[in-house]
Amino acid sequence: MRINSKRLKRVLLVIAIIIFLPVVIIACYMQTPQFGKKPSGARLERIKQSPHYANGRFNNLVPKPTITPGYSMSKEIYNSLFKKYPRTAPTDSLPSVKTDLKALPLDSNVLVWFGHSSVYLQVNGKRILVDPAFSGKASPLPWGIKAFKGSNVYQPEDFPTIDYLLISHDHYDHLDYETIKALQSKVKQVVCGLGVGEHFEYWGYEPKQIIEKDWDEEVAIAHDITLHTLSTHHESGRGFSRGTSLWLSFLLETPTQKIYISGDGGYDGRFKQIGEKFGPIDWVILENGQYNKAWQSVHNLPEEVAQATLDLKTKQLITVHHSKFTLARHPWDEPLNLIAQHAKSHNYKLATPMIGEVVDLHSNTQVFKEWWRGIN
Incomplete structure (x- = not known):
C-alpha cells in the first residue's frame, strides 16, 4: 500500500x-508591458465620475448583447479555431506607395492610409496620426495574428514629429505597444478615451503628454481646429479586463472642413445624430472590415457602412479596418467589393487609396484605382 x-x-x-x-x-x-495597465488612483476616481461608467466599467449608450441573438459565443470560438474559411488573407503581396511623409509640405491638407485603421493626416499645419499599428501583428502573442504580405511597409521611423496621436480604443490592433513605444520621442500630445492614459504612462509617456476625454468633449488642437471626442458602440480591454477604458470616435472641425473618424463600432442611431449636429461632413473614415453577423453590434457590416455614410451627410468616404489583419472569416477583399458596389447607387464619392497613397483633402476629383481587383 x-x-x-x-x-x-x-x-x-x-x-x-x-x-x-x-x-x-x-x-x-x-x-509583460504590452498588456498595459488598468486605471487606478486619481485616474480611476475621475473615471467613476463619468455618466457612462457604472458597475465597474464603461457602458455603451444603448445596451446590446455583443453576440447577436441566435448565435453563441462557444460556437463562434469553435468555428474560429477549428474551421477553415476561404481567402481570409491574400496570397499575393498587397500593392503600396512609399510616400516620404517627412517631405510632405506642412501647408498641404492630406491623408495617408497604412492598412487597417492607421491613418496620417495633415490638417491646417498640424500632423495627426490615428491608431498606428506597425509591429506587423495584431496580437500580444508572438505567433498571433500577422499582417498581410506587403501591408506593413511603413515603420515609426518613417514619420515626422506628430502633433496629436489619436487612439480610438485600447484593443491590440489599434493600440500597438511596440509602435507606441517607438513613436514616443516623436509624439507631442496623445488624445484618448478615459482610462487609456494609464497604458501610456505605464509605457513611459509623461502625464503632460496625455489628454483623456469622455464622449461629447472637445480639444482645441489649434485656434482654427477643434477635435470633438464622440461616442461609438464598441468595447475595450487588454488581457481579461473589459470596459475599464473608454472607446471613442473623433470629428476634426476647421472653418472650412469637417473630418469624421469612426473608430470601431457597430451601426446605431449615433451616425444620424452626428450628421444632424455636424453635417454635411466633408470626409468620413469609416470602419469596414473584420465583421461578422455574430458580432454585428460592435462592427459594421458593409451595408451598414453605406447607410452610416448617408446618415453622416457625407461628401467623401474612405473605409478602413481592412487589408492588413485577418480578424474575421469573410474573404479579405469582400469589404472593398461590397462598399464599392453600394457607392455606385449613392451621391457620395468613395475614395480607395492603396496603402501609402496621398489623398488630397481639398480635392473632390482625385481618381483612385480599385487596387484590390485581381489580387489572389
Whole structure:
C-alpha cells in the first residue's frame, strides 16, 4: 500500500503540474508591458465620475448583447479555431506607395492610409496620426495574428514629429505597444478615451503628454481646429479586463472642413445624430472590415457602412479596418467589393487609396484605382 500511495502522489503531482504550469506561465506572461495597465488612483476616481461608467466599467449608450441573438459565443470560438474559411488573407503581396511623409509640405491638407485603421493626416499645419499599428501583428502573442504580405511597409521611423496621436480604443490592433513605444520621442500630445492614459504612462509617456476625454468633449488642437471626442458602440480591454477604458470616435472641425473618424463600432442611431449636429461632413473614415453577423453590434457590416455614410451627410468616404489583419472569416477583399458596389447607387464619392497613397483633402476629383481587383 505504501508503494501504491507513493505512485498515487507522483501521479497527482504530475497532473497538478500539467494543469497549473500553463496557468502560471500565462499569468507571468500577462505581466509583460504590452498588456498595459488598468486605471487606478486619481485616474480611476475621475473615471467613476463619468455618466457612462457604472458597475465597474464603461457602458455603451444603448445596451446590446455583443453576440447577436441566435448565435453563441462557444460556437463562434469553435468555428474560429477549428474551421477553415476561404481567402481570409491574400496570397499575393498587397500593392503600396512609399510616400516620404517627412517631405510632405506642412501647408498641404492630406491623408495617408497604412492598412487597417492607421491613418496620417495633415490638417491646417498640424500632423495627426490615428491608431498606428506597425509591429506587423495584431496580437500580444508572438505567433498571433500577422499582417498581410506587403501591408506593413511603413515603420515609426518613417514619420515626422506628430502633433496629436489619436487612439480610438485600447484593443491590440489599434493600440500597438511596440509602435507606441517607438513613436514616443516623436509624439507631442496623445488624445484618448478615459482610462487609456494609464497604458501610456505605464509605457513611459509623461502625464503632460496625455489628454483623456469622455464622449461629447472637445480639444482645441489649434485656434482654427477643434477635435470633438464622440461616442461609438464598441468595447475595450487588454488581457481579461473589459470596459475599464473608454472607446471613442473623433470629428476634426476647421472653418472650412469637417473630418469624421469612426473608430470601431457597430451601426446605431449615433451616425444620424452626428450628421444632424455636424453635417454635411466633408470626409468620413469609416470602419469596414473584420465583421461578422455574430458580432454585428460592435462592427459594421458593409451595408451598414453605406447607410452610416448617408446618415453622416457625407461628401467623401474612405473605409478602413481592412487589408492588413485577418480578424474575421469573410474573404479579405469582400469589404472593398461590397462598399464599392453600394457607392455606385449613392451621391457620395468613395475614395480607395492603396496603402501609402496621398489623398488630397481639398480635392473632390482625385481618381483612385480599385487596387484590390485581381489580387489572389
